[in-house]
Amino acid sequence: MARRLVEVELSKGRVLAGDKIVHGLFSDTEPDFHRLGAEGARSARALAKAVRFAGEEDRTAEIPLGARGRTITLVGLGKSAGFTEEKARAFVERAIDSARSSKAASLGLVVPEHAAFSGEAAAERIFRQLALAEYLFDPFLPRKPGARLKSATVAVPAAWRRVYESGSALGAAIAEGVVLTRDLGNTPPNQASPEWIVRQARGHAKRWGATIRVLAGPELKRRQMGGILAVGAGSKNPPRLVRIDLGSARRGGPVIALVGKGITFDTGGISIKPAAQMDEMKWDKMGACAVLGILEAASRLALPFRLRAYLALAENMPDGAAFRPGDIVRCANGKTVEILNTDAEGRMVLADALAWAASDKPEVMIEYSTLTGACVVALGPTGAGLFSPSDDLARGLLDAAEAAGERLWRLPLWPEFLEEMKGSHSDLKNLGGRWGGACNAAAFLSQFVGEVAEWAHLDIAGPAYVGGDGPRKRGATGYAVALTVNWLRTRAATESTAAPAARALRRQRKRR
Numbered sequence: 001m002a003r004r005l006v007e008v009e010l011s012k013g014r015v016l017a018g019d020k021i022v023h024g025l026f027s028d029t030e031p032d033f034h035r036l037g038a039e040g041a042r043s044a045r046a047l048a049k050a051v052r053f054a055g056e057e058d059r060t061a062e063i064p065l066g067a068r069g070r071t072i073t074l075v076g077l078g079k080s081a082g083f084t085e086e087k088a089r090a091f092v093e094r095a096i097d098s099a100r101s102s103k104a105a106s107l108g109l110v111v112p113e114h115a116a117f118s119g120e121a122a123a124e125r126i127f128r129q130l131a132l133a134e135y136l137f138d139p140f141l142p143r144k145p146g147a148r149l150k151s152a153t154v155a156v157p158a159a160w161r162r163v164y165e166s167g168s169a170l171g172a173a174i175a176e177g178v179v180l181t182r183d184l185g186n187t188p189p190n191q192a193s194p195e196w197i198v199r200q201a202r203g204h205a206k207r208w209g210a211t212i213r214v215l216a217g218p219e220l221k222r223r224q225m226g227g228i229l230a231v232g233a234g235s236k237n238p239p240r241l242v243r244i245d246l247g248s249a250r251r252g253g254p255v256i257a258l259v260g261k262g263i264t265f266d267t268g269g270i271s272i273k274p275a276a277q278m279d280e281m282k283w284d285k286m287g288a289c290a291v292l293g294i295l296e297a298a299s300r301l302a303l304p305f306r307l308r309a310y311l312a313l314a315e316n317m318p319d320g321a322a323f324r325p326g327d328i329v330r331c332a333n334g335k336t337v338e339i340l341n342t343d344a345e346g347r348m349v350l351a352d353a354l355a356w357a358a359s360d361k362p363e364v365m366i367e368y369s370t371l372t373g374a375c376v377v378a379l380g381p382t383g384a385g386l387f388s389p390s391d392d393l394a395r396g397l398l399d400a401a402e403a404a405g406e407r408l409w410r411l412p413l414w415p416e417f418l419e420e421m422k423g424s425h426s427d428l429k430n431l432g433g434r435w436g437g438a439c440n441a442a443a444f445l446s447q448f449v450g451e452v453a454e455w456a457h458l459d460i461a462g463p464a465y466v467g468g469d470g471p472r473k474r475g476a477t478g479y480a481v482a483l484t485v486n487w488l489r490t491r492a493a494t495e496s497t498a499a500p501a502a503r504a505l506r507r508q509r510k511r512r
Contacts, residue, residue: 005131005175010164011108011155016040018108018153021065021072022095026080026112027055035110035155036072040065044072060098073098080114085125088116089405092126096133099149107152118160121403121486123167124174126154128482131175137186137475173300174485178478180204181286181293185465185476189265189282193237194313197262197285201242201292201311208299210246223356226329227337227348232314234269234322239314241353246295246307254495255306256488257362257452258295259353261346261369262288262313269316269342270324277467283476284346286464287368288313293481303488304496310357312349316342328426332356333448336426344430346371347441351448358450364393364491365455367445368480374437375411375459383407384463384479387442388456397456397487404482407463417443 011017016036023044025031031048033041047053047063057078065072075094077083092109099107111117111126130152156164184192184200198214205212217238220229225241232239247253263284267273273281288311295309323329327339329348332355337348346369357365375385386408388394394410401408417439420432428447432440442457449455463479 005135005172005179006133006149007151008127008130008168008172009151009153010161010168011035011153016108016110016153016155018104018106019070020099020102020104020106021070021108021110022075022098023072023110024075024077024091024112025053025055026077026083026114027057028079028081029055029112031055040072044074047072048074071102077112083114083116085116085122085405088114088122089125089129092129096130096149103148105148105150107149109152109154111154111156113157117156120163120167120170123160123164124171124482125405127168127171128175128178130154131172132178135179135182137183140188170301170485170489173297174482176300177293177295177297177481177485180296181289181478181481182476184289184292185283185286189315192264192282192285194232194240194262194264194315195237197264197288197311197313198240198242201244204292204296205244205246208246208295210244210295210299212245213243215241220352223332223352224330224334225332225352225356227331227351228312228314228353230323230327230329230339231263231269231316231345231348234319235315235317237264237315239349240311241356242309242311242313243356244295244309244311246299246309247303247305253304253306254364255308255360255362257308257310257357257360257365258291258484259310259350259357259365259367260288260291260312261285261350261367261371262311263346263349264313264315266316266343266345267318269322269345270318271341271343272318273343280465280467283465284370285313286370286460286476286479289476290368290460290464290478290480293478294484297481297485298488301485301489304492305488308357308360308362310353312353314345314349316345318342331448333358333450335428335447336423338423338426338429340429340431344441347430347444350445354445354448355450358448358452362452363454365449365452366397366458366484367456368458368460370461370464371457371459372438372441372461374441376462378411378438379407379409379462381462381466383409384461385438385442385459386410386456387413387439387459389413389446390454390456393454393456396490397458397483400487400490401483403486406479406483408458408483411439411442413439413442413446418446
């Protein structure tokens with residue numbers, strides 16, 4: 001799918017381009033309008049004086065600039081001491097809304113000097129936010145609405161220019177990954193079958209220069225991947241398990257596995273869901289979509305890793321061949337699972353995907369899934385749950401999420417949760433008791449990671465999509481692309497620094 005993003009660039013001079021120019025001002029800082037150019041600065045000073053504008057929070061003032069319909073809008077940000085990164089995001093969104101309301105085709109954004117706007121992470125967030133400002137999933141709309149905002153220019157203090165240049169490139173790459181994730185996720189289930197996602201994955205893998213392997217029915221049976229076979233048994237659209245190798249030509253580099261749950265539609269199977277909001281179950285594939293979005297961004301940034309992506313694709317439908325409560329199935333690593341509820345299907349497809357990924361012996365394994373409603377109950381719709389036995393990996397992902405502006409919270413993997421998931425007539429059961437549902441599910445998954453010490457499970461059920469009504473708000477969000485790319489880049493920088501010492505240690509051992 002092709003999706004046009006807003007074209008965003010860094011201002012090259014003092015005269016800021018844009019039909020609509022938005023300038024943020026703090027109430028306790030002397031206003032500096034020099035980035036608007038001489039004419040713009042005179043107009044802004046006159047406006048501020050005429051309406052006694054002093055940067056009061058939530059106050060705005062607007063004045064025409066020249067005779068071509070251009071305008072300057074001053075936005076009050078309040079006191080600088082109380083200004084946060086969340087308020088910085090809201091300021092950019094306010095600028096976008098201002099451009100939309102005036103039907104401007106171009107936006108000029110003046111970023112004030114403040115810690116919330118400084119640094120590469122802040123630059124990435126701003127450029128990503130602007131690039132995605134006009135995203136709308138429209139392939140099935142009778143008339144293409146067309147984006148009003150076509151371009152944006154960002155003006156920053158001169159001392160920030162270099163870091164904003166790198167941040168802009170990063171934001172553009174992540175935005176492309178987010179768009180791919182959203183487009184795949186928003187595609188309806190009558191089109192987005194497991195085989196359809198396979199075709200999309202093949203096309204993108206070819207463009208990335210990656211290799212792809214797809215396991216279908218006979219191979220899944222030969223490998224005894226009973227989990228994914230059971231979940232897909234009731235659908236006319238058979239399941240698929242996909243592996244994509246990106247960067248495999250870089251021999252000797254660390255291997256990082258990314259595993260995504262891709263239930264293209266989840267009725268709940270025999271344990272059928274209530275009718276209300278069942279349409280939202282087309283977004284039960286967001287884990288797999290996020291993994292493809294991560295690969296899109298990673299390929300654009302040429303990150304120095306061998307990434308192996310595993311997509312567990314199935315449709316959970318009820319018919320005469322569907323798996324039942326009471327069935328016992330054997331998964332790829334030999335463990336048996338008693339089915340207590342066919343709506344706990346995500347962990348079953350992930351069991352086989354994780355086992356396959358673990359058998360390839362990656363250095364790190366991260367899994368993404370819209371796994372449990374219990375995690376949404378615990379954290380709400382804006383945050384994802386993080387489960388990992390590795391403190392270093394957990395800390396790195398939490399830091400990366402904070403830098404990306406994506407909420408992530410670590411939850412426990414206590415032994416009691418695994419006890420809850422042990423079966424009476426099998427190794428495991430696929431459903432625990434009423435309490436701690438997200439933790440029980442994570443404990444279940446822990447039984448399929450093999451000897452991989454650094455692994456993490458991200459339950460993204462809350463922030464992966466927005467339900468409800470409204471063309472701009474409803475749909476897939478692209479959550480986890482930005483945080484994962486941030487984590488990969490930090491990991492690459494750390495390993496690059498540590499590499500010479502590691503090579504020296506290996507040479508020393510050889511001499512001994």
